[in-house]
Amino acid sequence: MARVYFNASLEKHAGCVSVAVAAQNYRALLEELTQKLPQLTQEVLMPLALVIDGEIVQEPFLADFSAEAELHFIEKIAAG
Amino acid sequence: MSEAREFKHIGQRTIRPDGFDKVTGKANYGADLSLPGMIWGAILRSPHAHANIKKLDVSRAEASPDVLAIATFEDFPSVNAAAQRDGTHREGMMDTACNILANQKVLYHGHAVAAIAARSQAAAIAALDLIDVEYEVLTPVLNIDDAISATAPILHETMMTQGLAEPATEASNVSARMELKKGDIEAGFAAADVIVERAYDTPTVHQGYIEPHATTVVFNDNGPSMIWCPTQGHFDVRARVAQLLNLELGQIKVVASEIGGGFGGKTTVYLEPVALILSKKSGRPVKMEMSRGDVFRASGPASASQSRIKVGAKMDGTITAMQATLHYEAGAFQGSPMGPGCMTVFTPYDVENLYVEGFDVVVNKPKVAAYRAPGAPQSEFAAEMAVNELAKKIGMDPIEFRLKNAAKEGTQTIYGPKLKVVGLEACLEAAKSSPHYTAPIPENVGRGLAAGFWFNIGGQSSVIINLNPDGTGTIIEGSPDIGGSRASMQMMAAEILGVAPSSLNPIVADTEHVAYNQTTGGSRTTFATGMAVVEAAEDIVEQLKARAAAMWNVTAEQVDFKDGVAQNLSGEDQLTLAEICASAEKTGGQISGRANINARGAGPSFAVHICDIKVDKETGKTDVVRYTAIQDAGKAIHPSYVEGQFQGGAVQGIGWALNEEYVYSKDGIMENAGFLDYRIPLASDLPEIEAIIVEVPNSFHPFGVRGVGETGIIPPLAAVGTAVAEAIGQPISSLPCSPPKILKLLMAAR
Numbered sequence: 116m117a118r119v120y121f122n123a124s125l126e127k128h129a130g131c132v133s134v135a136v137a138a139q140n141y142r143a144l145l146e147e148l149t150q151k152l153p154q155l156t157q158e159v160l161m162p163l164a165l166v167i168d169g170e171i172v173q174e175p176f177l178a179d180f181s182a183e184a185e186l187h188f189i190e191k192i193a194a195g
Numbered sequence: 196m197s198e199a200r201e202f203k204h205i206g207q208r209t210i211r212p213d214g215f216d217k218v219t220g221k222a223n224y225g226a227d228l229s230l231p232g233m234i235w236g237a238i239l240r241s242p243h244a245h246a247n248i249k250k251l252d253v254s255r256a257e258a259s260p261d262v263l264a265i266a267t268f269e270d271f272p273s274v275n276a277a278a279q280r281d282g283t284h285r286e287g288m289m290d291t292a293c294n295i296l297a298n299q300k301v302l303y304h305g306h307a308v309a310a311i312a313a314r315s316q317a318a319a320i321a322a323l324d325l326i327d328v329e330y331e332v333l334t335p336v337l338n339i340d341d342a343i344s345a346t347a348p349i350l351h352e353t354m355m356t357q358g359l360a361e362p363a364t365e366a367s368n369v370s371a372r373m374e375l376k377k378g379d380i381e382a383g384f385a386a387a388d389v390i391v392e393r394a395y396d397t398p399t400v401h402q403g404y405i406e407p408h409a410t411t412v413v414f415n416d417n418g419p420s421m422i423w424c425p426t427q428g429h430f431d432v433r434a435r436v437a438q439l440l441n442l443e444l445g446q447i448k449v450v451a452s453e454i455g456g457g458f459g460g461k462t463t464v465y466l467e468p469v470a471l472i473l474s475k476k477s478g479r480p481v482k483m484e485m486s487r488g489d490v491f492r493a494s495g496p497a498s499a500s501q502s503r504i505k506v507g508a509k510m511d512g513t514i515t516a517m518q519a520t521l522h523y524e525a526g527a528f529q530g531s532p533m534g535p536g537c538m539t540v541f542t543p544y545d546v547e548n549l550y551v552e553g554f555d556v557v558v559n560k561p562k563v564a565a566y567r568a569p570g571a572p573q574s575e576f577a578a579e580m581a582v583n584e585l586a587k588k589i590g591m592d593p594i595e596f597r598l599k600n601a602a603k604e605g606t607q608t609i610y611g612p613k614l615k616v617v618g619l620e621a622c623l624e625a626a627k628s629s630p631h632y633t634a635p636i637p638e639n640v641g642r643g644l645a646a647g648f649w650f651n652i653g654g655q656s657s658v659i660i661n662l663n664p665d666g667t668g669t670i671i672e673g674s675p676d677i678g679g680s681r682a683s684m685q686m687m688a689a690e691i692l693g694v695a696p697s698s699l700n701p702i703v704a705d706t707e708h709v710a711y712n713q714t715t716g717g718s719r720t721t722f723a724t725g726m727a728v729v730e731a732a733e734d735i736v737e738q739l740k741a742r743a744a745a746m747w748n749v750t751a752e753q754v755d756f757k758d759g760v761a762q763n764l765s766g767e768d769q770l771t772l773a774e775i776c777a778s779a780e781k782t783g784g785q786i787s788g789r790a791n792i793n794a795r796g797a798g799p800s801f802a803v804h805i806c807d808i809k810v811d812k813e814t815g816k817t818d819v820v821r822y823t824a825i826q827d828a829g830k831a832i833h834p835s836y837v838e839g840q841f842q843g844g845a846v847q848g849i850g851w852a853l854n855e856e857y858v859y860s861k862d863g864i865m866e867n868a869g870f871l872d873y874r875i876p877l878a879s880d881l882p883e884i885e886a887i888i889v890e891v892p893n894s895f896h897p898f899g900v901r902g903v904g905e906t907g908i909i910p911p912l913a914a915v916g917t918a919v920a921e922a923i924g925q926p927i928s929s930l931p932c933s934p935p936k937i938l939k940l941l942m943a944a945r
Contacts, residue, residue: 122611123374124358166612170895172795173654187611190534192652194427194716195459195565195905 117184119148125188128154136186140179141165144186163188203758204686205898208835209696211682213453222453225409225425226484233411234263236312236466236473236483237319239326240493241301244335244559244863245348248299248308248328256311256325264312264476265326266469268298272441288438290528294562295439295468301330302350302527303561304864305492307465312473312481335559335863339501339522342368342556350557354529370529373537373553375609383516383548387507391585395577397912397930398856399499399524401491402566403847403875406455408494409484410466414474419707420447422471425454427461427675428714433706439468450705451675458677458847459565460495462714491868495564496857498523498531502577512591512599514582516548517541521574523555526562531555532570535650538610539909540574542648543597543619543801544582545606559863565716567844568649568905572851572912579645579913580927593644594627594803602648602801618827618891619646619801625889626803631823640809640820643917647802647909651902652717653794657710658727660688660699660735662786666773668694670701670731673712674724678843678904679836683721684728686832687898691732693759694772710791718902721832722893723794729897734788742782743770796895800902802826804845804910808918812941815934817853817919823885824910829893829901837903838886844907845884850876851908852915854931 116135126132129152136151138144144165148155165175166187172178173191180186216222253265269275271292278284292298297306309326313319336342336350347368355363358372384390410424420442426432429449437444454461466483474481485494505518519540523531537553566572586596601623606614626632626644636642659671670684681701689696713719740754743761747754747768755762761770770778779785807821824841831837854874858867867873892899912930920927925940 120611122609123376127360169612169615170796171612171650171652173652174793178795185613189538189610189612192535192650192717193532193565193569194462194652194714194719195567195569 117180117182117186119186122187122189125155128152128159130154139182141175141177160188162191164191202690204689204696205830205832206834207686208833209682209686211679212685212701213676213681224406224453224455227452228411228423229482230411230413230480233480233482234312234314234477235316235319236310236470236481237316237323238307238469238489239309239323240489241297241304241306241308243301243330243332244304245333246301246330247333248297248301249331250327250329251309252327253309255327256322259322259325261313261318262311262322262325263314263479264473266296266310266472268292268296270472271296271439273439285438291435292439294528295465303559305489305561306527307493310469310473312477336368337558337560337859337863338499339524339556339558342558350527350559354557368557369554370525370557371533371555373534375537375551376549377607377609378548380516380518380548380550384505384507386509386515388510389585389588390505390507391581391588392505393581393584393928395502395504395580395928397500397573397576397851399496399560400851400855400857401496401873402456402458402460403850404456404458404460407485407487407490408465410470411480411482412467412470412474413480414471419445420471422447422449422467423452424449424467425452425461427454427457427677427716429675430673430706430711431462431714432464432467435464436468436471440471448705448707451703454675454677458567459569459716462565462716463495465494487870488868491873492865493561495562497566498525498563498570498573500524500573502574504577504581506581506585508585508589510589512589512596514544514546514600517544517546517578518550519574519578521551521553523553523570523573524558524560524563525555526560527557528562529555529557531563532565534570536570536574539571539648540578542608543602543646544600545602546600549609551609560857567847567908571647571649571909572848575647575909576912576916576930579910580916583643583645583913583917584926594623594632597646598623614799616891616894617799617801618889621889621891622801622803622825622827625825625887626805629805629823629825629887631805631821631885636807637820639922640807641918641921643806643914643921645804645910645913645917647906648799649718649905649909650799651722651797651905652719653723653797654713654719655793656712656724656727657791658724658731658789659709660731660788662735662776664776664779664785666694666771666776667698668700670699670728671704671709672701672724672728673704673709674715674720675703677715678840679833680720680724682836683725683832687725687728688732691729692735692772693757718800718904719797722797722896722900722902723792725832725900726794726896727790727792730790730792731788734790735786738786738788739772739775742775742779742786745782746770746778796893798829798893798895798901800827800906802906802910804914806911806914806918808915808922810919810922810937812923815937815941817932817937819849819881821882823887824907825887825889826903826906827889827891827901828903829896830890830899831888832898832900834888837888840903841886841907842884845911846876846881848908848911849881849915852912852930852932854933856931
């Protein structure tokens, strides 16, 4: 299963440092996380970028990933 | 793209396609468009830093025959009182609207209060005196310490701190808190032999783009309204104006003029929506310009910051723990780059135990905007200064110290993900063997060195390439060219198509003639729009093969295409790209390729800078006597432009470190709103910036590009700060290292 790791700010919502997920795409991931961790709402997650195995995906709506993927949510990177 | 590749055009120093028009004055910038019947707009700005607007009376102005239209906050239908009453207001646009035209309260010196349009610029400016405003002056909050004190005046009565352990119950000037951690910070410091802990601060600075904001607009009831302006993102100008004025995107066309610098400061809107309101009301085209003073007082500078850094290491040079508390000024409305500041602060280091806490703080200064690698120069300045001090305490060379702790492939960052292949070690090695670092330090000179990290980003880009019957073509892109990207697009397309770059004319199209493109920024354009160019060119190659196949009556699979020539693999026939284009009418019409992508796989970038500084101990004046910028570009498409980005970032960072700062009176009045008093470095102030390009390819880009615009501004702050500290023998904790500050340090030491 893929594993989602939460930074300290998200940990407050998630209540844990990481969680294993069966999802293999972004939409399924949101659904699974919000069911497993109700405090981690779509409003919290959707403004964030998804990092898949070290690759930052700013707009992850159609992103998919492997069952072994390491996932992180981070703040979207601003333009300069 | 991991293997070494030979390129025909990539890596060459071609003639820039926009150069001739720029040096001969033919290029059209933001203020260069005038239209028949055009009138002028002007803005009334607040003389106070913090005040309630008790009365705003425009009746005398309305009665003036010179005045053709007036705009106030109430003209924003998305957020005005009527929208609030009927529940249709867009809450998310409130801060943007209030920043453009104040709503009941002014929050910084120069905050726009109302606008007037008249037949001439002089008449518009004169008519501003006919607007009567009654202010109730409030105590301004001008720095982080004042803003977070228990007795601070509150700027926004409804703003609660987000991100606290428990939900906030009282209004605060701190809009948000962020926390990042890795490992066990206490155990990390307990394992350290030496610890450095210091506080640092950086001032409010401006991007210093030479071209002030300007716009010319025409409101059109029966078709798209037109906005002409210098911007880093004309699609986002369209979106913001549409949201503010309750228009559909299709009702607005934005044309990006040539741009005289942006550096992140031209990623939002100030004049454009106001001009469109004035145009709608007057029925005339409207032009507006900011003065230099307006640009300083009321556009978006970079955040001032306060940082507390603690770093611990063993005597063998292994860093065991790094900790930071970072405060960023957001200006009058929430939204500083505190987040990226927290994420980047320690990323150059592979350290087990990290802890970072960040705060976004509102003050009575203009709302900040992006400035090259937003948030990173401030936090990494503090971290790099502390790292240099720690290396010195341990007795290690600063490069060796960094090499021992350098981030590399597999390093887990504090913001979560592990780094892929990155070039920090390669940059440090290049620095170590550089002519600069291997040269002895001259007498009375201090030397400083620092590293920097920026993520780089991808995002949405759209490109069309049209070929003409003679084989020439046009590259139609939608990424405003702020740093030479048109040349890069030309070269990447030429590489794929096997033609001369000069045969392809790159243009930045308006919002109607190319699909959506994200704003130029975050070092995304050569990477992401470049990927779209490659994809569009590859689309054309497939079509060229099909057209040649049709000419030869074979299948496309029987055609190869290389170096601009199609080869019939079933025979010896050949057709050049130009010959295929010449026959295109017979084989299905003219040839055009396109790509609409959301680019992923941006490659992070690291840089290392070396600075030598001489200080006049009688006057405190500093002179940079030698400077070298080393950075991983992934692949330098056009090395001259890449070197230019390194040099530009270095110069802006040197200015930030040595002289630049917003100076306010105790009443919050900006006292140096002009280039005479706000001192950016001039060419005559600096030596040639030596640029060393390191190329560790990004495997996600067809040519290995990482992006180079941001990272170069990060290391100069600490490289300069450390060099000054070495030169005067005193620690530096506050930027800029201006002569009065240096003298004060020297006097205190005597």
